Amino acid sequence: MQGRIIKGIAGFYYVHVPDQGILECKAKGILRKNKLKPLVGDFVELTALEEAGKGNILQVLERRNELIRPAVANIDQALVIFSVTKPEPNFNLLDRFLIMMEQKGLECILVFNKCDIADGDLLKKIERIYAPCGYEVIFVSAISGMGISSLEERLQGKVSAVSGPSGVGKSSIINRLQNKVSMETGEISEKIQRGKHTTRHSELILINEESFILDTPGFSSLSVFDCEKEELEYYYPEFALYREQCKFSPCSHTHEPECGIKTALQEGKISEVRYQNYLQIYQEMKDKRKY
Ligand SMILES: Nc1nc2c(ncn2[C@@H]2O[C@H](COP(=O)(O)OP(=O)(O)OP(=O)(O)O)[C@@H](O)[C@H]2O)c(=O)[nH]1
Ligand SMILES: [Mg+2]
Ligand SMILES: [Zn+2]
Numbered sequence: 001m002q003g004r005i006i007k008g009i010a011g012f013y014y015v016h017v018p019d020q021g022i023l024e025c026k027a028k029g030i031l032r033k034n035k036l037k038p039l040v041g042d043f044v045e046l047t048a049l050e051e052a053g054k055g056n057i058l059q060v061l062e063r064r065n066e067l068i069r070p071a072v073a074n075i076d077q078a079l080v081i082f083s084v085t086k087p088e089p090n091f092n093l094l095d096r097f098l099i100m101m102e103q104k105g106l107e108c109i110l111v112f113n114k115c116d117i118a119d120g121d122l123l124k125k126i127e128r129i130y131a132p133c134g135y136e137v138i139f140v141s142a143i144s145g146m147g148i149s150s151l152e153e154r155l156q157g158k159v160s161a162v163s164g165p166s167g168v169g170k171s172s173i174i175n176r177l178q179n180k181v182s183m184e185t186g187e188i189s190e191k192i193q194r195g196k197h198t199t200r201h202s203e204l205i206l207i208n209e210e211s212f213i214l215d216t217p218g219f220s221s222l223s224v225f226d227c228e229k230e231e232l233e234y235y236y237p238e239f240a241l242y243r244e245q246c247k248f249s250p251c252s253h254t255h256e257p258e259c260g261i262k263t264a265l266q267e268g269k270i271s272e273v274r275y276q277n278y279l280q281i282y283q284e285m286k287d288k289r290k291y
Helices: 028-034 091-103 120-133 148-155 170-177 186-194 229-235 237-241 260-266 272-290
Strands: 002-009 012-017 021-026 043-048 054-060 077-083 107-113 136-139 159-163 203-208 211-215
Touching: 012 043, 012 054, 021 043, 028 054, 077 091, 091 107, 091 159, 091 229, 091 272, 107 120, 107 170, 120 136, 120 237, 120 272, 136 148, 148 170, 148 211, 159 170, 170 211, 229 237, 229 272, 260 272
Parallel strands: 021 054, 077 107, 077 159, 107 136, 159 211
Antiparallel strands: 002 012, 002 043, 002 203, 012 021, 043 054, 203 211
């Protein structure tokens, strides 16, 4: 039979088999044969052992993709979660999260939480900044339940990695998606409902039989970019439409005349917020090089 590894701890792999539950497996044989170390997210061929709830992994099936930090396989998309207030979104940090996910080749969905206590003007501003970039923007509230069903639709049949700064409500959203009857938040929910493992191990959390959320420490904290400044512009999807109009090639879009990006900016087709963040991050990458 086949299943999907949702967690790996100390040589044990926990494999979700649709409609059968989770089996605790070892993978001794395959490690010796082809040196392929199973990853969270892997689809595997396995057999059940006589002992109930135990199994043995025979083979890792072909991976669609593989991330190194964190080490996971077959991720379909990334949810970049911020809150509209408490804390208010730091757009510079948000763009860095998006860049990190773009760099990993993941499609991003932007989720803004705490809309129950939001200021309507800010929601409009957020739309104006991010809709032209091609990102889907979903406004939700883990407390009131607003937007949760449209978010759930976007998760259907996929593995979605969760990322975002502390306190924006990531755990609250995950709890809500899991249809917990009584929703607990903050640190309490982390400890009671998901155990301490989540801070150290990547783990797929079941939303339903076909949908998973990847909760991993590696995505919540922002690693330093491993990126050349010349690459940066390619992680801004909205630049693609205007890059060809740049007179110079390459063009850094910072000081060059007749720059397609700057023209689009003046025409309001590219957001000022996004462009300023680009300039700042570009400059940081440039400065880093000098050392
Ligand atoms: N008003 C309101 N508060 C919320 C909402 N979602 C979460 N909160 C509150 O925000 C705080 C942080 O929520 P968490 O779910 O723990 O946030 P987190 O992103 O998991 O934080 P870390 O685990 O530190 O990364 C808690 O006090 C929640 O009650 C929401 O939709 N509306
Ligand atoms: Mg949390
Ligand atoms: Zn340019």
